[in-house]
Amino acid sequence: MIFIRKLTALNLAAGIKVRRIVGRIEDNYYNNHFLMQHDLFRELAIHISNQEPFENRKRLIIDVNGNHRPEWWPQQQQQQSIITHTLFYITKWFKDPNQKRVSALILSISTDQNINPDWCNIQADDAIVMVLNLKTTEYTLPKFIKKMRDEGVLIVTNYGFLPTELTNLRILESSWTLKRIRLQRVSGPYLCKLKSVCKLSLYMCEVKKAFENSSVEFSNAMPNLVDLNIEYCDDLVKLPTGLCDTATLKKLSISHCHKFTELPREIGKLENLELLRISYCADFEKLPESTTKLKNLRFLDISFCVSLKKLPDKIGELQNLTKLYMTGCPIHELPDSVLDLKNLESVICDQYAFHLWEVIASCCSRLNIKMSDMDVSLNWLLELGSQGFFI
Incomplete structure (x- = not known):
């Protein structure tokens, strides 16, 4: 990103654009960021390379x-002499x-x-x-x-x-x-x-x-x-069989897959998983109870899963969890076990869940509660409405 900012400062790129905010800059999540380059600069770069x-x-x-x-590509002749033809073979x-x-x-x-x-x-x-x-x-x-x-x-x-x-x-x-x-x-x-x-x-x-x-x-x-990392895959309903046996997996991110409904029940077998992001998935309804067995999980993002109404009862078993993003989730009650999240440092939610976490923060001095930008929430609801999720 430092290199990209230098290109922008030199006007070699037209600035960083964002397709849709999923993560935040402080989390080094740039999957939805891209650069625009002027056609003339692209042609110039190709011209210099072609020298x-x-x-x-x-x-x-x-x-x-x-x-x-391309001009430099060898062109086969339409007609070849017998000698040339023989040498070729x-x-x-x-x-x-x-x-x-x-x-x-x-x-x-x-x-x-x-x-x-x-x-x-x-x-x-x-x-x-x-x-x-x-x-x-x-x-x-x-x-x-x-x-x-x-x-x-x-x-x-x-x-x-x-x-x-x-x-x-x-x-x-x-x-x-x-x-x-x-x-x-x-x-x-x-x-x-x-x-x-x-x-x-x-x-x-x-x-x-x-x-x-x-x-x-x-x-x-x-x-x-x-x-x-899976994004905007409209036909994704569930993850492939055997994913939970991939012991090396550390990051699993699924976003903007509106038909995605569930994680495998065996998700807890991913003992090395550190990041789990299920965001902007309108049909996603439930986090399996085995999610609480992800002992190395540090980051959980369930933002804008509008069908997700509760957290796992034993979520407090995620002892290494430090960040939880849950903006746009219709969760009106937190399980008692959230008090056991001793390493939780940051929660980002909307105004409906903010008061719930304020009570928890009063018992945990290190916990930082942030209210998300409501403009982002409104834009997401409008996008859902345009796709027929609301009438």
Whole structure:
């Protein structure tokens, strides 16, 4: 964020925008923040990057429209002599003559709906970040990804109106260096085994098919997952079977998933979970009693879950809980066990629950109670009304 603020101060970015307030800045939650860049600055940055030979660029940006390839891409001749034709097939046994090796650390490929999936033949062994910008309802992941040794981050963003269905996902299973995946407006038909992935972010994706119909248990698909973030996934109703067996999980965040109704009863098995955020989920009704077994939980956010009417009776067993956000929840009574939350330092709620926590604060000098901004609450209610939750 320090680097981003420097860009803003230099007018290289048009300022930090916020899609919807979920967390607060003091919690280092920036998932809904993004930067806008002027087209001229983007073109200038690409122009400067393109001054070097493509094979030496550390940031390689490829824009492909239809079958139009970049100028530096090798063009196969329509007609070849017999000698050239013979040499082509001889050399193909050893190395593909049309494959281009690049040394880019960041590789960005933008394609439109007319792209031929076999167009790309790159050797990008050094790439650590792979960005795919799509405008198509179906997309086959490039085969060269399988041979990328150092890839750490994969970002797939679909800018079309309909979700992109990704195919050929199993080529990712061979990567032992892929640490983070972020998918936006994407549909995946199944879960694949991603042994090294630590963070998975799903934004405006279709996840029901992959989560509920997969033959692979979630804990076996991503056994080292630490951070799972799901936002604006309208078809999410429940979490996949096996998530609670992912012992490494520390952060679980679900927001703006209006059809999401419940957490698994076995949620208490996530003994290393430190952050649990279920916010802006209109149909979410209940925190399972096993939530109180999350002994390492430090942060609980249930903001704007308008169907959630009570906290677990034994919530006081969350001895490490330090922050609780519950704005917009119709909770009119607190369980007696909240008095046992000895490490609770901060509670953010609306005016309806504020007086309840004031009584608790009188018994605990370290507890800080804040009333949320009512403008935010009003905007959220208006958004719910526009989606038919209220008449």
